[in-house]
Amino acid sequence: MEKLKEPYLLYLGDVSETLSAKTSIGVAQWRRDCCIGVAKLPDCRVKVENLDVMSMAEAATRGAKTLILGLANPGGSIAASWIPDIVEALNQGLDVASGLHVRLESFPQIVEAAAKSGARLINVRFYDEALPVGTGKQRSGKRLLTVGTDCSVGKMYTSLALTQEMKKQGLNVDFRATGQTGILIAGSGIPVDAVISDFISGAAEILSPDNEDDHWDIVEGQGSLFHPSYAGVSLGLLHGAQPDALVLCHEPTRKHMRHRPDYKLPELEKCLATNIELAKLTNPQVKAVGIAINTSQMENREQAIAYMETVEKQLGLPCVDPGVNGVARIVRNLA
Amino acid sequence: MEKLKEPYLLYLGDVSETLSAKTSIGVAQWRRDCCIGVAKLPDCRVKVENLDVMSMAEAATRGAKTLILGLANPGGSIAASWIPDIVEALNQGLDVASGLHVRLESFPQIVEAAAKSGARLINVRFYDEALPVGTGKQRSGKRLLTVGTDCSVGKMYTSLALTQEMKKQGLNVDFRATGQTGILIAGSGIPVDAVISDFISGAAEILSPDNEDDHWDIVEGQGSLFHPSYAGVSLGLLHGAQPDALVLCHEPTRKHMRHRPDYKLPELEKCLATNIELAKLTNPQVKAVGIAINTSQMENREQAIAYMETVEKQLGLPCVDPGVNGVARIVRNLA
Numbered sequence: 001m002e003k004l005k006e007p008y009l010l011y012l013g014d015v016s017e018t019l020s021a022k023t024s025i026g027v028a029q030w031r032r033d034c035c036i037g038v039a040k041l042p043d044c045r046v047k048v049e050n051l052d053v054m055s056m057a058e059a060a061t062r063g064a065k066t067l068i069l070g071l072a073n074p075g076g077s078i079a080a081s082w083i084p085d086i087v088e089a090l091n092q093g094l095d096v097a098s099g100l101h102v103r104l105e106s107f108p109q110i111v112e113a114a115a116k117s118g119a120r121l122i123n124v125r126f127y128d129e130a131l132p133v134g135t136g137k138q139r140s141g142k143r144l145l146t147v148g149t150d151c152s153v154g155k156m157y158t159s160l161a162l163t164q165e166m167k168k169q170g171l172n173v174d175f176r177a178t179g180q181t182g183i184l185i186a187g188s189g190i191p192v193d194a195v196i197s198d199f200i201s202g203a204a205e206i207l208s209p210d211n212e213d214d215h216w217d218i219v220e221g222q223g224s225l226f227h228p229s230y231a232g233v234s235l236g237l238l239h240g241a242q243p244d245a246l247v248l249c250h251e252p253t254r255k256h257m258r259h260r261p262d263y264k265l266p267e268l269e270k271c272l273a274t275n276i277e278l279a280k281l282t283n284p285q286v287k288a289v290g291i292a293i294n295t296s297q298m299e300n301r302e303q304a305i306a307y308m309e310t311v312e313k314q315l316g317l318p319c320v321d322p323g324v325n326g327v328a329r330i331v332r333n334l335a
Numbered sequence: 336m337e338k339l340k341e342p343y344l345l346y347l348g349d350v351s352e353t354l355s356a357k358t359s360i361g362v363a364q365w366r367r368d369c370c371i372g373v374a375k376l377p378d379c380r381v382k383v384e385n386l387d388v389m390s391m392a393e394a395a396t397r398g399a400k401t402l403i404l405g406l407a408n409p410g411g412s413i414a415a416s417w418i419p420d421i422v423e424a425l426n427q428g429l430d431v432a433s434g435l436h437v438r439l440e441s442f443p444q445i446v447e448a449a450a451k452s453g454a455r456l457i458n459v460r461f462y463d464e465a466l467p468v469g470t471g472k473q474r475s476g477k478r479l480l481t482v483g484t485d486c487s488v489g490k491m492y493t494s495l496a497l498t499q500e501m502k503k504q505g506l507n508v509d510f511r512a513t514g515q516t517g518i519l520i521a522g523s524g525i526p527v528d529a530v531i532s533d534f535i536s537g538a539a540e541i542l543s544p545d546n547e548d549d550h551w552d553i554v555e556g557q558g559s560l561f562h563p564s565y566a567g568v569s570l571g572l573l574h575g576a577q578p579d580a581l582v583l584c585h586e587p588t589r590k591h592m593r594h595r596p597d598y599k600l601p602e603l604e605k606c607l608a609t610n611i612e613l614a615k616l617t618n619p620q621v622k623a624v625g626i627a628i629n630t631s632q633m634e635n636r637e638q639a640i641a642y643m644e645t646v647e648k649q650l651g652l653p654c655v656d657p658g659v660n661g662v663a664r665i666v667r668n669l670a
Contacts, residue, residue, distance in 0.1 A: 136563025136595055193533040198530050200567040228574050229470025234533040235560075236567025260471055263616075274612075281598075282563050288428050 003127065004097050004122065004187040005065035009056070009089070010048065012040035013082045015071050021046045022330070023070030023099045023181045028109040030160050030185045036064040039089075041081060056085065060092035066122075070184055078100040087113040097122040098110045099180035100158050124183040127194045127203075134201030134240050136282050141211030144334070145243035146221040147275045149265045151230065151258040153219040153251040153288045154322065156182050158292040161322040162247070163218045164330050172215045175313070178237065182220045192222055193233045200233060201282075204240025219243065225274055226266040234276060245289040245334060252307055253297040268311060285324050290330030291319040336464065339432050339522040340400035340455065344391070344424070345383065347375035348417045350406050356381045358405030358434045358516045363521045371399040374424075376416060389402040391420065395427035401457075404433040405519055411436040422448040434515035459518040460563070462529045462538075469536030469575050471617050476546030479669070480578035482610045483554040484600050486565065486593040488586040489657065490556040493518050493627040496657040497582070498553045500666050501639050507550045511542050513572065517555045527557055528568045535568060536617075539575025551669070554578065560609055561601040562592050570613060577617045580669060582626040583607045587642055588632040603646060625665030626654040 007032070010024040018025055024265055028035055028048045036059055037052045042282040055064070067089040073079045078086075086104075090113035096104060097272045104110050105129055114121050142164065146155040156179060163175040175182070175190025208217040219241045223230030255306060258262035265272075272288055279286040291311055295304035304321065312319035318329040343366070345359040351361055363370055363383045371394055372387040389397070402424040413421075413435055421431055421439075425448035431439060439445050439456040449456050465571045481490040481495065491514060498510040510517070512524025525538045542550040554576045558565030584604060592598035601609075607623055614621040626646055630639035639656065647654035653664035 050516055134564040138597075193531075195532055195534050196528075197530055197532040197568045197571065198528040198565065201564055219556075223569075226616060229469040229615075230533065231534045231574055232567040232569075232571025232615070235570045236565075238531065238565050239566055262473055277609075278560075278566075281566070291601075303410060332633055 001122065001124070001127070002120070004184070006034040006187060007036045007064055007096055008034055008039045008066050008068045009059040009064040010034050010051065010068050010070060010174045011082070011085065012038055012044045013071055013073070013079060014041040014044050015073070016045045016048055020073070021071045023050070023184060024068060024179050027068055027070055027153050027185050036062050039067070039085060041085070043223055048217060049136070056092045056094070060094060063200065064094055066095040068184055069096065069100060070181070072100070078102055078104070083107060083109055083335070086110055090091050090114050090117050090119045092322060093117050093119060095120040097121060097124060097184060099124050100124060111256045112212050122163045124180045125191055125194055127191055131195055131199035132202040132206065135286065136239070139205070139208070139242060140212045140213060141215040141217065142244045143219055143241055144245040144247065145238065145241045146247045146249050147234070147238065147272050148221055148224045148249045149226065150224050150251065150254055151227060152297060153254070154249045154292055154294040155331060158247055158249050158322045158327065159218045159220045161183065161327045162167065162331065165327050166216060167220070169331065174215070174217055176217050176219045178220045178222050192237050193230065197232065200236025201240030204237045206213065208241055221249070225272060225278065228260060228263060234256040237280045238275065238279050243279055243286055244283060246272070246275055246279065247290045247292055247330060248275070248288065249292045249294070251294045251297065269315060272315065288317055289333040290317050290327070291315060292327070292330070293319060293321050302327060333335050336457065336462070336523060336525070337455070339519070340430055341369040341522060342371045342399055343369055343401050344371050344401045345386065345403050346372045346417070347381050347408055347419065348408070348414060349376040349379050350408070353381055355408065355469070356406045358519060359383070359403060362403055362520050364407055369442050371397050372560070374420060376420070384667050386441060391423040391427045391429070395429060399429055401430040401432050401510070404431065404435060405516070406652040407435070408549050413437055415441065416434050418442060418444055421445055424451050425452050425454050428452050428454060429509050432437070432459060432468055432508060432519060434459050436460060436520055437531060451530055454591040455594040457577055459515045460526055460529055462526055466534035467537040467541065468534060469540050471574070474540070474543070474545045474577060476552065477549040477579045478543050478552045478554055478576055479542045479580040480554045480573065480576045481560045481584050481627070482569070482573065483556055483584045483587055484561065484603065485559050485586065488589070489492055489584045489627055489629040491659045493582060493584050493662065494553045494555045495520065496662045497666065498542065500662050501551060504531065504666065507547060509550070509552055511554045513542065513555045513557050515590060527572050528565065532567065535571025535613060536575030539572045543576060556584070559592070560613065561606060562597060563595060573610065574617045577624045578621055579618060580615055580622060581607070581610055581614065582625045582627055582665060583610070584627045584629070586629045588631065604650060607650065623650050623652055624668040625662070626650060626661070627657050627665070630656045630659065
């Protein structure tokens with residue numbers, strides 16, 4: 001996809017809780033540098049720290065180039081109440097990038113306003129460009145892929161934390177986004193679960209192309225090899241990313257696979273072994289370099305520490321909570 | 336997709352060798368009962384045994400309902416020289432079903448003729464209908480999936496042979512097509528490699544829904560878990576099909592994975608073990624019931640027999656060439 005134009009104006013609409021605005025909040029958290037401010041309706045109760053609320057006109061004056069629709073309404077669609085604001089942003093010359101499940105083009109007023117101003121409408125959950133079939137050819141440069149025991153266990157967060165830490169250490173690194181929130185944060189990427197299934201590994205290949213020998217792509221994982229709905233996506237991404245290094249992500253309080261009460265989470269050891277075994281097809285040198293645990297739902301800090309110590313001993317790999325301990329110990333293991 | 340209307344008229348265009356007409360020939364082979372005849376251009380040198388050549392008008396008079404475009408031209412597109420025939424078929428009221436890589440709707444004359452006659456244009460390599468996400472829920476009835484060491488090793492042929500043999504034995508069975516040739520033969524199905532990747536396993540689930548306890552769905556496999564381009568499709572299909580039984584298909588003279596000279600074929604034992612291990616996620620009772628070898632490229636019959644005996648001993652499963660020995664020994668193993 002075309003790269004999003006920066007800086008961004010984050011749109012919060014009328015959402016009443018942070019969970020519904022988590023994509024916008026993610027962008028504010030990871031790309032604070034490229035956010036001009038937030039725009040919202042009067043009844044929106046969500047606040048984003050350190051970002052001013054402003055009108056579309058004010059944002060345009062301050063140089064905003066793209067309105068980010070990083071929110072979820074109950075229907076998964078674009079709420080009618082948001083449309084006047086979206087139209088106004090387009091009138092002010094901003095592009096609009098949406099992480100929602102419906103295309104911006106479904107709304108005639110939006111199409112009309114975009115045509116008039118010449119602004120772009122970008123639907124990051126859809127992918128319409130032609131893709132190649134994966135080749136499995138060895139590429140130059142190095143790649144790390146985050147894999148998970150389940151969906152939504154911290155693969156994106158861990159990938160972003162790794163990228164940030166590696167940049168801080170002066171390493172040559174890029175984050176490669178594969179889901180809508182990651183794409184809005186990175187400003188580019190491919191939503192691998194939205195491509196035609198013949199091209200999953202091809203999408204991962206062009207997302208992390210040949211690069212300098214010391215360069216790392218940190219590829220955001222999707223789904224899980226053990227999720228009955230999405231394992232095909234996970235395997236295509238695993239093969240196409242051709243990872244040199246894997247980081248396994250896990251959320252220890254999860255009772256069952258996300259949205260699938262019949263399915264238990266896999267054991268960490270088995271999950272990692274299966275990922276390594278299957279990854280060897282396209283990169284026989286692949287190795288696991290760390291475990292990232294999201295401990296935010298655990299009862300207390302002591303329990304979290306004890307759990308991570310046990311996992312670290314059991315798997316013989318640095319085990320951290322990226323949100324608490326950072327990921328420097330995993331990065332050290334890349335050398 | 337909507338079921339194709341029978342009977343069919345097979346179109347051969349101007350192709351000069353049977354390989355380019357293999358989809359049409361496959362339909363003639365497996366669905367002789369529903370083929371009225373063939374239509375072709377004067378310079379076409381391919382013959383289909385026991386089927387008369389006729390004009391579109393004659394086919395319509397004899398009751399043909401669908402023109403099948405089961406051929407490949409060098410560009411993968413629809414040749415300009417075929418278009419007058421396609422338009423004439425539409426004028427005669429026939430639907431047109433295409434297994435080609437371009438949509439019939441890409442040609443204005445075809446669109447116009449279809450609009451005029453009210454006939455349907457069906458592109459079996461594309462899938463535009465909404466699909467559910469896979470659930471992994473246990474379904475009633477039984478399922479067999481053919482899996483392969485590689486692409487194009489006989490999974491469709493084996494699936495059709497199994498269905499035919501089981502029907503002959505009076506068993507309650509349906510063939511479930513997942514690729515364009517299979518779909519044209521069956522008259523329905525879902526091209527799983529053409530669906531959005533989030534829905535691969537969901538597609539396989541609706542393709543082989545709940546059924547009577549003694550009913551078998553024979554699901555046509557796609558790709559291979561060991562093919563770097565397509566393994567994601569194969570895994571999504573494996574999980575969604577939820578097979579009780581697997582038949583492993585192989586072509587022993589293949590030097591490397593199809594179109595991928597860098598990739599060797601997997602060992603049969605490893606390939607089967609990996610399929611079984613991963614299939615257990617959605618059906619812990621899955622078992623392998625047979626091996627289907629396409630020996631047509633082997634040097635001689637003795638070599639083929641010796642090879643199959645070795646495999647049979649090594650894997651402890653009935654090993655047959657469906658085109659030579661039939662598949663009754665595998666069907667016996669289903670009981």
